[in-house]
Amino acid sequence: MTTGPTAGAPTPQRCVRVAAVDDDTVIRRGLPLLLRNVDVVGGYPSIDGLLQDAPQVEVVLLDLVLRGTGGPGPVQGAAAIRAVARAGYRILIYTNERRPAVLVTCLAAGAHGIVHKAEPVDALEAAIAAVADGEVVITQALVGLAELAERRGELPTLTERQRQVLAARSRGERFQSIADRFYITRKTAEEHMAVVNGKFADFLRDHSPADLERLLGIAPGDVLG
Structure with a gap:
């Protein structure tokens, strides 16, 4: 028992x-x-x-x-x-x-x-x-x-291309250079960054694109980079 x-x-x-x-x-x-x-x-x-x-x-x-x-x-x-x-x-x-x-x-x-x-x-x-x-x-x-x-589901997310453009702008790369590197037009590169700016408008009002990278953990070598 x-x-x-x-x-x-x-x-x-x-x-x-x-x-x-x-x-x-x-x-x-x-x-x-x-x-x-x-x-x-x-x-x-x-x-x-x-x-x-x-x-x-x-x-x-x-x-x-x-x-x-x-x-x-x-x-x-x-x-x-x-x-x-x-x-x-x-x-x-x-x-x-x-x-x-x-x-x-x-x-x-x-x-x-x-x-x-x-x-x-x-x-x-x-x-x-x-x-x-x-x-x-x-x-x-x-x-x-x-x-x-x-x-x-309500939090802003970035597409892979938006992340790439953000990363380039965080390091001071010009839009024309970004466009040439990713085989897109300068206007398209600018539009991708405009979408990023729209999604994180409040944060980017007082911070740089590099600050946004750090916030999201997507800078090179960072947790999600």
């Missing part, structure tokens, strides 16, 4: 199996020592090792910035999230990133939650357990992000 837990006794927590992807050696080696109800079965500096090993885990704890020691362009940000999600993993972002537009884009790419690295370890453990149970989690350090995520 199987009996239930004794009345009043605490219900034991199950141990969630997790893999961590973070280019910080201290994070990868420290998490198994800090997390009590989590079994960190693997730590990887990039998603390549994770996808190659294909560990049997319930949650992948993923940092957004994976620059390593400065090697050639590792996959990071939304691209990394999509790749890990395609492999069938549930993803909890563990990051220092605070830009709402960047984080909402990462949620839309397939992440199931976000924990800021400033949060206490208990909050991280709770978020891991919740994501493993199928929930979507955004911790208290990112107050307001949940509401923004719900409004994702």
Whole structure:
């Protein structure tokens, strides 16, 4: 006969199996020592090792910035999230990133939650357990992000060409040069930038195109760049 837990006794927590992807050696080696109800079965500096090993885990704890020691362009940000999600993993972002537009884009790419690295370890453990149970989690350090995520369809987005023109103008490139490089007319290049200006008119009133790039995380080498 199987009996239930004794009345009043605490219900034991199950141990969630997790893999961590973070280019910080201290994070990868420290998490198994800090997390009590989590079994960190693997730590990887990039998603390549994770996808190659294909560990049997319930949650992948993923940092957004994976620059390593400065090697050639590792996959990071939304691209990394999509790749890990395609492999069938549930993803909890563990990051220092605070830009709402960047984080909402990462949620839309397939992440199931976000924990800021400033949060206490208990909050991280709770978020891991919740994501493993199928929930979507955004911790208290990112107050307001949940509401923004719900409004994702209302947020301005840029097409690939609009991003290219914005990037060029952020570096001072002239419209004629942009047109020649992308095999479009100068008028078309100007129209693409006009659309960008229209979508982000309030922000660009007091900021430069380069500031907008940083806000969206799409500058070269940035999370979504």
